[in-house]
Amino acid sequence: MFALDVQQLTKVYRGGFQALKGVDLQVQEGDFFALLGPNGAGKSTFIGIVSSLVNKTSGRVSVFGRDLDRDPEGVKSCIGLVPQEFNFNLFLPVIEVVLNQAGYYGIPRAVAKDRAERYLRQLDLWDRRDTEMRRLSGGMKRRLMIARALVHEPRLLILDEPTAGVDIEIRRSMWSFLRELNAQGTTIILTTHYLEEAESLCRNIAIIDGGEIAERTSLAILLNRL
Ligand code: ADP
Numbered sequence: 001m002f003a004l005d006v007q008q009l010t011k012v013y014r015g016g017f018q019a020l021k022g023v024d025l026q027v028q029e030g031d032f033f034a035l036l037g038p039n040g041a042g043k044s045t046f047i048g049i050v051s052s053l054v055n056k057t058s059g060r061v062s063v064f065g066r067d068l069d070r071d072p073e074g075v076k077s078c079i080g081l082v083p084q085e086f087n088f089n090l091f092l093p094v095i096e097v098v099l100n101q102a103g104y105y106g107i108p109r110a111v112a113k114d115r116a117e118r119y120l121r122q123l124d125l126w127d128r129r130d131t132e133m134r135r136l137s138g139g140m141k142r143r144l145m146i147a148r149a150l151v152h153e154p155r156l157l158i159l160d161e162p163t164a165g166v167d168i169e170i171r172r173s174m175w176s177f178l179r180e181l182n183a184q185g186t187t188i189i190l191t192t193h194y195l196e197e198a199e200s201l202c203r204n205i206a207i208i209d210g211g212e213i214a215e216r217t218s219l220a221i222l223l224n225r226l
């Protein structure tokens, strides 16, 4: 079964701009996959549609065999999204950001507290659990968004430019956390415009440009060619 199976996906924004022009993409369960492409290529639009934040214009999306049109709640329950921007909940303490998200998924409080502690410890945020989100650095906010996205233990974690603007030391620690999560069985898809990030983490990649998939290959093959 594919973790993600997308067929002929298009998106025309209001105003007429066509951001996706018939994208076909399959990602295997267990993969660590990078969607690579320049700014404006359609990466955020693509993952926005997969995670139900953006309406598609046409095409089919299925996540672990669940069709987005027929079973949107089923799809949502499989996915954890780490968005690129987060301008919500800025006055909430770190721990509450994670617990609120657990509440949204109907996870019992005791289970939620256990998971929040586990993920905040793993992401080096446990000491900051009472700090308001607006007081965190950029790298801390991104790590918090990862903990938040994992609280319902999704089978597929999607990250939009997870380490953009994060300094190299924090970036490396995020990378090792993600590698470990993938090794434990979580399928991961990230968007990036750093080839280095894809190279360090991912097995398979697609290059998207102008709303179209320009290339779909394994990283080993790509690097061999460069
Ligand atoms: P949808 O069709 O998915 O509902 P919309 O076309 O309504 O999306 O756009 C959502 C919002 O993003 C609108 O308020 C729109 O003005 C704004 N927006 C417009 N152009 C851009 C752009 N180039 N990049 C990001 N946001 C934009």
Ligand code: ADP
Residues within 6 Å of the ligand: 013, 014, 015, 017, 018, 019, 037, 038, 039, 040, 041, 042, 043, 044, 045, 046
């Ligand atoms: P990327 O994530 O690869 O930078 P995006 O998916 O954010 O690309 O954007 C793809 C294209 O769609 C860009 O040209 C962007 O300006 C346009 N776009 C994004 N969001 C909207 C929107 N809400 N309304 C209109 N155009 C948009």
